[in-house]
Amino acid sequence: MFNYKLISMIKKLFFLLLTLISLQTFANIGINPDFWIISQKVYNNRVSKGKDVILYRYIIVADFDKNYKNIFNTKDEDALLSMFSYMLYKNKTSLIEKYIANYDPSLKINTLISAMYYFSKKEYSKSIAYLLTFENKKYSFLKQLLLADCNYELLSDKNNFNSVIKLYQDALDTAETEQYKALVNNRIKFIKYR
């Protein structure tokens, strides 16, 4: 009788734990444990609630699209980025690999998606190569921030970071909102306190 109650309680705790984990609104980008991917809406929510946004290096995307399985059926660039971002957030490895192997290279957004893919695998040099060929004013901030992050991660001596300050400055100068400026300044804070 006692054992049954104990097992039942452990089961409930286990499900509660699973629920709490699934409620987390940001996650590592793919298998990269050093960066976190988050939607703009959730990031705004965290900032407004005064939650810590300094100690995490966030990659903010406009939106997450949970209908990620439709990624092979659309040509809408914003939708593709939202779906792929959601796949990175949920670390849907097999589907991510399938998309990267089969995407339409004529769609420019797939260059940014490739950069994010290699970024999520910590293959920063490959990510930089894609970022340098990607031009879209709408995503210029994301591009500059990823470029700066990649170059920082490639530093052999992380304490000698002055060479990447210029890249973070470029990111800050493309930031259109105070929130994005704060995001870049938080990167500098992270670097200084790491």
Added chain:
Amino acid sequence: MNKSVKSLLLLSGLALIAGCTSTKKIQRNLNSKSHSMAYLMDSKISDVKNNINVALDTIYFNSNIISDTSIVKKKKSWFIPLVVVYVWHAQLDCSQGKSMFTENIPEFLRYSMMDEVKRSGNFSIDTLNYPDYTVELSIDELKTEGPYISSGFFYFALYAYGYSYSDVAGPAISKLDVSYRLKRGDQVVCSNSFHSQKITRQINRKYTNLNILQQDYAASMVEAVSYNFKNVIELITNDINSYISNKV
């Protein structure tokens, strides 16, 4: 001596060693690593540059205004060794030294000033051609000081014992005074002095490794100096902008 008494004495000794943070240890940690003052500029980028050239001349810096290494001094401390309870508290004063900085201070001011003028100045900064004006800068005050408080207790009663300790760093106050003299030939045409002050956040969260807390304290002090330099450099650039706008 009874074995259990020996164990308790050993435990109390260990607790005290772990809890009481020595002045020398904090000083060593504050000096152990240098931190960069590098910062990101966020001033408005100047749309128009006129033809006036300003050369950045001498930067006066009396290196005695800041010590070579960071210094920690005991302000007050007490220790109460009661029979079953030991309580300790120490308040220390930490002063920033040059060892905290990665950069050479006057050189950092020079390069930061040049970068700011290139960004938000309505004039050009040039040292190669014959300049219309020269500017001299002087670092008149550079000081960052703050407290470090270490406290804790240890108790034991028969076979039960416990201890707790906490270290709190800051808030430190960082002050910077920089003056400038804009000269046309040998004549000073404009001068001013600017002050900036920044108070760091107190670091009071629990660290498992106090060395990291002390290094973070040093990083926060350098961050405050970096903020002050950014602030003062922007103020000087704006001041020279105003003078030059009136002359054009």
